[in-house]
Amino acid sequence: MPVQKTQAIVIRSFPLGEFDKIITFYTADFGKIRAVARRVRRPKSRFGGSLELLNHGALVFFERPNKDLHTINDFDLIDAFDGIKADFERTAYGCYLAELVDAIEPGHAVDRSVFRLLRRAFGMLTQIDDIALLSRAFELQLLGLTGYAPQLSHCSVCTNVFRESTVNFSFRFGGVLCTNCVDRDARAISIARGSCELMKQLQKSDLSYLPRFRASELNHREIKFALSNFIFYHTERALKSLEFIENIKL
Ligand SMILES: [Zn+2]
Structure with a gap:
């Protein structure tokens, strides 16, 4: 799975199973993409609150070619628009x-x-x-x-x-x-x-x-x-x- 990097804004989010979330991003380089954030709903998630709706950040994801759902590796917050x-x-x-x-x-x-x-x-x-x-x-x-x-x-x-x-x-x-x-x-x-x-x-x-x-x-x-x-x-x-x-x- 190729690793891709781009700036992205969280435009939609919904829970998946007990601990995960599916996030829809609008990205600078790939348009709209959907990706899974694993274990994001656990108290000590490495994502913290960075994947909240409307947040802008630097996204790193594993791209699954020809698939609709990718996997988030990292999301480094740039602006939470407080x-x-x-x-x-x-x-x-x-x-x-x-x-x-x-x-x-x-x-x-x-x-x-x-x-x-x-x-x-x-x-x-x-x-x-x-x-x-x-x-x-x-x-x-x-x-x-x-x-x-x-x-x-x-x-x-x-x-x-x-x-x-x-x-x-x-x-x-x-x-x-x-x-x-x-x-x-x-x-x-x-x-x-x-x-x-x-x-x-x-x-x-x-x-x-x-x-x-x-x-x-x-x-x-x-x-x-x-x-x-x-x-x-x-x-x-x-x-x-x-x-x-x-x-x-x-
Ligand atoms: Zn006319």
Whole structure:
């Protein structure tokens, strides 16, 4: 079994038998991988708490070629993102971003940009005030990196440049619909032009610019509704952590 080394973030974890865990990592060099941590649930485990959800570390694993499940040899903690974990709501959002990467990232695609986006988003999550807006920017950029970017500048059907003041957003066609094409999808939703413009900005801006953006309550509501339904349309998965965030706000 070849030994592989890479940086990785823990995006999912669940118990296996009495002492072990199966950890899903998003790695810099291998995309998403799953690996077993042996005896990690024993009191004197050599991993300590390093394999907690959202942790970023240097991973060494035994690769089992053509197998879905590898074995963890070592995980040297780089950043536990304590600033996220000190806050209940930020932790919930961090878990959501991790679950989203697990749900959207296509199988074995190897692309450092997704790893960099996730690490950067966790860094921003420790310091930014508008964490909902950070989540929307993350959703848009992750969709872009994985080939699902919503089309916001051109009509998703006829590809004409989109100039309409009223924006109709179609989950089925993957973006906005012009006046001529809006009848193609009876389920398209109407959103404010300002929400559409903000989404375009969030799509292309570095996350460090987010504190400069101002989003109204309407923008927040519309963009969240549009993106959560768009993501559900593509993944066909209800994300548990998103439901959890909704519940803690009640
Ligand atoms: Zn059109």
